[in-house]
Amino acid sequence: MKLDNTTLLKNKCYVDGEWVSGHEGKTFDVTNPYDQSKIIAVADFDAQDTDKAILAAEKAQKEWKKTTAGERSKILRKWFDLMIEHKEELGKILTLEQGKPLPEAIGEIVYGASFVEWFAEEAKRTYGDVIPGHQADKRIVTIKQPVGVVVAITPWNFPNAMITRKVGPALAAGCAIVVKPAKYTPLSALALGVLAEQAGVPKGVFNVITSSRTSEIGKALTESSIVRKLSFTGSTAVGKQLIKACADTVKKVSMELGGNAPFIVFEDADVDKAVEGAIASKYRNAGQTCVCSNRFFVHARVYDEFTSKLKIAVSQLKVGNGMDEGVQIGPLIDQEAVNFVQNIVNDATEKGALIDLGGEVSKENKQLYMPTILSNVQKNMDVYTEEIFGPVIPIFRFETEEEVVEMANDTQYGLAAYFYGRDYQLVWRVAEALEYGMVGINTGMISTTVAPFGGIKESGFGKEGSKYGIDEYLEMKYMCFG
Ligand SMILES: NC(=O)c1ccc[n+]([C@@H]2O[C@H](COP(=O)([O-])OP(=O)(O)OC[C@H]3O[C@@H](n4cnc5c(N)ncnc54)[C@H](O)[C@@H]3O)[C@@H](O)[C@H]2O)c1
Numbered sequence: 001m002k003l004d005n006t007t008l009l010k011n012k013c014y015v016d017g018e019w020v021s022g023h024e025g026k027t028f029d030v031t032n033p034y035d036q037s038k039i040i041a042v043a044d045f046d047a048q049d050t051d052k053a054i055l056a057a058e059k060a061q062k063e064w065k066k067t068t069a070g071e072r073s074k075i076l077r078k079w080f081d082l083m084i085e086h087k088e089e090l091g092k093i094l095t096l097e098q099g100k101p102l103p104e105a106i107g108e109i110v111y112g113a114s115f116v117e118w119f120a121e122e123a124k125r126t127y128g129d130v131i132p133g134h135q136a137d138k139r140i141v142t143i144k145q146p147v148g149v150v151v152a153i154t155p156w157n158f159p160n161a162m163i164t165r166k167v168g169p170a171l172a173a174g175c176a177i178v179v180k181p182a183k184y185t186p187l188s189a190l191a192l193g194v195l196a197e198q199a200g201v202p203k204g205v206f207n208v209i210t211s212s213r214t215s216e217i218g219k220a221l222t223e224s225s226i227v228r229k230l231s232f233t234g235s236t237a238v239g240k241q242l243i244k245a246c247a248d249t250v251k252k253v254s255m256e257l258g259g260n261a262p263f264i265v266f267e268d269a270d271v272d273k274a275v276e277g278a279i280a281s282k283y284r285n286a287g288q289t290c291v292c293s294n295r296f297f298v299h300a301r302v303y304d305e306f307t308s309k310l311k312i313a314v315s316q317l318k319v320g321n322g323m324d325e326g327v328q329i330g331p332l333i334d335q336e337a338v339n340f341v342q343n344i345v346n347d348a349t350e351k352g353a354l355i356d357l358g359g360e361v362s363k364e365n366k367q368l369y370m371p372t373i374l375s376n377v378q379k380n381m382d383v384y385t386e387e388i389f390g391p392v393i394p395i396f397r398f399e400t401e402e403e404v405v406e407m408a409n410d411t412q413y414g415l416a417a418y419f420y421g422r423d424y425q426l427v428w429r430v431a432e433a434l435e436y437g438m439v440g441i442n443t444g445m446i447s448t449t450v451a452p453f454g455g456i457k458e459s460g461f462g463k464e465g466s467k468y469g470i471d472e473y474l475e476m477k478y479m480c481f482g
C-alpha cells in the first residue's frame with residue numbers, strides 16, 4: 001500500500017534532532033500483521049546507541065527546562081495541529097504496522113493528539129503554593145520543577161496514543177525524553193518524530209530509538225543514572241521487572257499495566273445499551289486493548305435476552321484486512337498471540353465451556369481470530385484469570401450483587417471495570433465496591449484525555465491524562481525563607 005506522504009515513513013532513529021542508524025548498521029524488519037509482508041527495515045539500536053540518546057536528552061533538557069510554559073505550550077500546540085493535519089497518513093502507517101482497522105487507527109491518532117493539545121494547556125498550570133509560615137520570620141513557598149530526563153517504553157497495541165500520553169506531559173513539564181516503542185510498531189513513533197521536528201521541538205528534547213534487542217535496551221534505559229523517570233506501558237510481568245531495575249537508581253516510575261476487566265449486566269439494566277457497550281468495550285483493536293472487557297457477568301433474569309442479542313451483534317462484525325472498507329476486526333499482532341487466544345479457548349472448552357460463536361481462526365487468514373462467545377464458563381478456566389487480549393467473550397451467569405462483586409474483584413488486576421444498572425443506590429454501592437482504577441457505568445467507553453487514566457493493584461500506578469498527568473513529570477520543591 002502506497003503512502004501519499006512518504007516523509008512520515010522513517011526507518012532511522014531520531015536522536016538529537018538527527019535521523020541516525022545504530023553504530024553497527026544493523027536493522028530489523030517491520031511487517032504487516034495481516035499478511036506478514038515486509039513494510040521496511042528499521043535501525044536496530046544497541047546499548048551504546050541508547051546511551052548516546054540519553055546523553056542527547058540530558059544536554060537538551062538543560063535548555064528546555066529554562067523555556068517558559070508559554071513557549072513550550074506553543075510548540076506542543078503546533079505539534080498537535082500537525083498530527084491532526086496528517087491524521088490519515090499517520091493512521092495508514094499505524095494500520096500497516098499494527099493491523100487495526102483504518103478508521104480505528106485514525107481515531108487513535110486523534111485521541112493521541114488530544115493528549116498533546118491537553119498538555120499544551122496544562123503546561124501553564126503547574127502551580128505551587130504560598131504557605132503561612134510556622135514562625136514569624138519564616139515564609140514558605142512550594143514550586144514544581146521538571147523531574148529531568150525521562151525514558152518511555154511503550155506497547156504495540158496503541159503505537160501512537162501510548163507515546164503522546166507520555167511525551168505530551170513530559171515536554172509540557174520541561175523534561176526531555178527518549179522513547180523506545182515496541183519492535184512491532186516503531187513507524188508510528190518515528191512519524192511523530194518527523195512532526196515534532198516540524199513543530200519546532202528542539203533537538204534532543206524528543207528522541208525515538210528503535211530496536212529488536214528489547215532487554216538490552218531496557219537495561220541501558222533503567223541503569224542510567226542520568227535518567228530520572230521511567231514511564232512504562234505494557235504487561236504486568238514486564239512492568240514488575242522494570243520497577244525492580246529502576247530501584248538501584250531510585251527512578252520515579254509510572255506503570256500502566258495489564259487488565260482483567262469485568263463487564264456486569266444487572267437485572268435492571270437496559271439490555272440493548274449493555275449489548276452496545278459490550279461490543280464497544282470488547283472489540284476495540286480485536287480485543288487487544290488493556291481496558292477491554294475480559295469477563296462478562298450477566299444476571300440470570302436477563303441472561304437469555306442479553307446473550308441472544310449479543311450473539312446477533314457479534315455475528316455481524318466484519319473480520320479482515322484493516323485497510324479494507326468496513327472491516328471492524330483486524331488481525332492479532334502475531335502468531336504467538338493467535339496461539340495464546342486459541343489455547344485459552346481450548347482450556348475453557350476442555351473444562352466444559354460451550355462455544356456459542358467462533359472459537360477458531362478465520363479460514364481465509366490464520367492471523368484473523370473469529371469473534372467468539374463462550375457460555376457455561378467457570379472460575380477454574382483461564383478466561384477467568386488471564387488477560388485474554390483477543391476477541392473472546394466468556395459469559396458467567398450470576399444471581400446476587402454480592403457474588404458478582406466478589407467475582408469481579410477476584411483478580412490481581414485493577415485497571416478498568418464496567419457495569420450496567422439503573423437503580424441509583426445499586427450503582428453507587430457497586431461503583432464504590434469495585435477494586436479498579438476506572439469504572440464505566442452504563443458505558444463501555446471510558447478513555448479520554450480529560451480523565452485520570454490508570455490502574456491499581458497489579459495494573460500499575462500513576463495517572464495519565466487529566467489535570468493529574470503532568471505531575472508524573474514534576475518534582476515539588478519546598479522553600480523556607482528565613
Ligand atoms: N494500562 C495501560 O494503559 C495499557 C495500555 C496498553 C497496553 N497495556 C498492556 O500491555 C500489554 C500488551 O502490550 P505488549 O505486548 O507490548 O506488552 P509487553 O510488556 O510485552 O511490551 C511492552 C513494551 O515493553 C518492552 N519490553 C518487553 N520486555 C521487556 C524487558 N524485559 N525489558 C525492557 N522492555 C521490555 C517491549 O519491547 C514493549 O516496548 C497488555 O498486558 C496490555 O494490557 C496496558
Ligand SMILES: O=C[C@H](O)CS(=O)(=O)O
Nearest residue numbers: 157158288289290291447
Ligand atoms: O490498551 C489500552 C490503552 O490505554 C488504550 S485506551 O487508552 O484505552 O484507548
